[in-house]
Amino acid sequence: MVIFIDYIAQGFKEAINLLISFDKEIYEIIFLSLFVSTSATIIASLIFIPLGIHLGIKDFRGKRVLSRILYTLMSTPSVVVGLLVAILLSRRGPFGYLDLMYTPKAMIIAQTLLVSPLILGLTYSLSKNRGKEIQKIGITLGASKLDIIILVTRELKIDLIVNIVTAFSRAISEVGAVMIVGGNIKNKTRVITTAISMMNSMGEYPMAIALGLVLLIISFGINSLIYSYSGED
Amino acid sequence: MEITISALKKYYGDKKILDIDGLSIEKGKITGLIGPNGSGKTTLLRIISGLDMDYAGTIKYDGSLLDEGIYKKMTLVTQKPYFFKRKVYENIEHPLKVRKVNKAVRKKKVEEIMYRFEIQDLRNKKGHLLSGGESQKVSLARALIFEPELLLLDEPTSNIDPVSIKIMEREILNFNRETKGTVLIVTHNIEQAERLCHKIIPLDGGKVVE
Ligand SMILES: Nc1ncnc2c1ncn2[C@@H]1O[C@H](COP(=O)(O)OP(=O)(O)O)[C@@H](O)[C@H]1O
Numbered sequence: 127m128v129i130f131i132d133y134i135a136q137g138f139k140e141a142i143n144l145l146i147s148f149d150k151e152i153y154e155i156i157f158l159s160l161f162v163s164t165s166a167t168i169i170a171s172l173i174f175i176p177l178g179i180h181l182g183i184k185d186f187r188g189k190r191v192l193s194r195i196l197y198t199l200m201s202t203p204s205v206v207v208g209l210l211v212a213i214l215l216s217r218r219g220p221f222g223y224l225d226l227m228y229t230p231k232a233m234i235i236a237q238t239l240l241v242s243p244l245i246l247g248l249t250y251s252l253s254k255n256r257g258k259e260i261q262k263i264g265i266t267l268g269a270s271k272l273d274i275i276i277l278v279t280r281e282l283k284i285d286l287i288v289n290i291v292t293a294f295s296r297a298i299s300e301v302g303a304v305m306i307v308g309g310n311i312k313n314k315t316r317v318i319t320t321a322i323s324m325m326n327s328m329g330e331y332p333m334a335i336a337l338g339l340v341l342l343i344i345s346f347g348i349n350s351l352i353y354s355y356s357g358e359d
Numbered sequence: 360m361e362i363t364i365s366a367l368k369k370y371y372g373d374k375k376i377l378d379i380d381g382l383s384i385e386k387g388k389i390t391g392l393i394g395p396n397g398s399g400k401t402t403l404l405r406i407i408s409g410l411d412m413d414y415a416g417t418i419k420y421d422g423s424l425l426d427e428g429i430y431k432k433m434t435l436v437t438q439k440p441y442f443f444k445r446k447v448y449e450n451i452e453h454p455l456k457v458r459k460v461n462k463a464v465r466k467k468k469v470e471e472i473m474y475r476f477e478i479q480d481l482r483n484k485k486g487h488l489l490s491g492g493e494s495q496k497v498s499l500a501r502a503l504i505f506e507p508e509l510l511l512l513d514e515p516t517s518n519i520d521p522v523s524i525k526i527m528e529r530e531i532l533n534f535n536r537e538t539k540g541t542v543l544i545v546t547h548n549i550e551q552a553e554r555l556c557h558k559i560i561p562l563d564g565g566k567v568v569e
Pocket residue numbers: 371376394395396397398399400401402403
């Protein structure tokens with residue numbers, strides 16, 4: 127037991143050393159993680175927040191069915207999304223000619239698909255509950271359809287930001303999709319989660335712990351940021 | 360020049376809420392709508408303003424059916440107004456902004472209307488934090504700022520102090536006099552109806568009482 131704790135402590139020390147010595151490999155991995163997950167979150171948000179608001183405040187048949195479908199899609203396992211994208215992008219797949227497999231672009235596509243239902247579903251249920259009232263006042267004051275979507279976005283800003291961060295957290299912490307379509311290639315498609323899982327299986331604990339720490343710091347960081355921000359409201 | 364309603368029927372489920380054979384509201388005049396709770400007054404205003412489009416019958420405005428262009432010329436002040444989570448100033452400014460009025464003109468108009476309603480001291484307060492009485496005044500100011508052709512008021516002065524009521528009545532009368540705007544006001548206060556209205560329409564059980 128004592129040896130084990132010693133071992134962990136040693137790993138920790140080396141992890142800190144790696145981080146403060148600005149080890150190039152580790153920072154490339156962190157940067158790629160942030161880049162891929164941020165890109166995916168931004169793309170999904172730009173498309174699916176306006177769409178979610180539009181569907182949320184619109185009256186149409188089958189609203190309840192849509193909710194159920196979205197909730198199901200929201201919990202799609204990341205490996206399934208990864209597999210789907212891999213099939214589409216593989217040499218013989220319909221988009222094979224784009225030659226995107228095992229590139230950061232493929233990883234962005236996969237994570238965008240992964241978080242899109244989340245963004246759409248969360249935005250949809252938020253504006254279904256709270257957007258109606260805003261739409262109502264928008265109509266009576268003469269706002270156009272576009273004005274109303276902007277209005278709802280602005281009024282529900284804090285909640286939307288929380289949703290975006292939730293999506294980002296899901297993206298940056300998932301391993302299945304980026305592993306399948308990225309392949310964890312050194313200096314090319316290796317991100318925090320795929321690196322941790324590899325280092326772990328190779329017994330390279332300091333690097334794994336260092337990256338795990340960074341992931342924790344990122345999560346805690348954005349979460350506390352949200353809380354301080356939503357407190358202002 | 361008028362708003363004509365014919366064969367209007369509105370149901371919630373099986374329950375008939377409104378059943379109006381014919382009714383016209385004269386333009387440029389203030390018309391009062393009175394009647395007991397549940398008689399369908401709010402429902403009628405919601406239908407005219409375009410918030411509720413699920414009804415049978417026709418409503419014409421100067422001879423044409425209601426459409427987006429017409430909805431944009433009218434506004435409804437609801438019983439419980441909603442405010443944006445922004446300053447009172449910005450809430451009042453909003454209708455001018457969506458109508459692309461330039462900033463200098465917007466400022467002048469907002470300042471003027473805040474002065475008339477005696478709400479300058481609320482300028483920087485967040486809209487969603489206003490008290491009941493304050494919100495009624497701000498809500499009317501926000502409605503009048505763009506000089507609508509048709510102003511629909513749903514019990515605009517319930518639960519507010521006499522001084523504020525006086526201000527609001529004065530501004531409703533001013534609006535009607537100066538811009539020739541049409542007003543349809545729901546009120547429970549008969550004296551108020553007599554002070555303000557050129558004509559009073561009693562509603563009961565969804566029907567116009569003859
Ligand atoms: N969304 C709704 N669903 C079902 N019934 C409603 C709804 N809104 C109003 N009603 C009913 O319609 C009737 C008329 O309501 P309303 O127009 O608000 O009356 P008033 O404003 O004259 O007090 C009432 O019986 C009310 O219960």
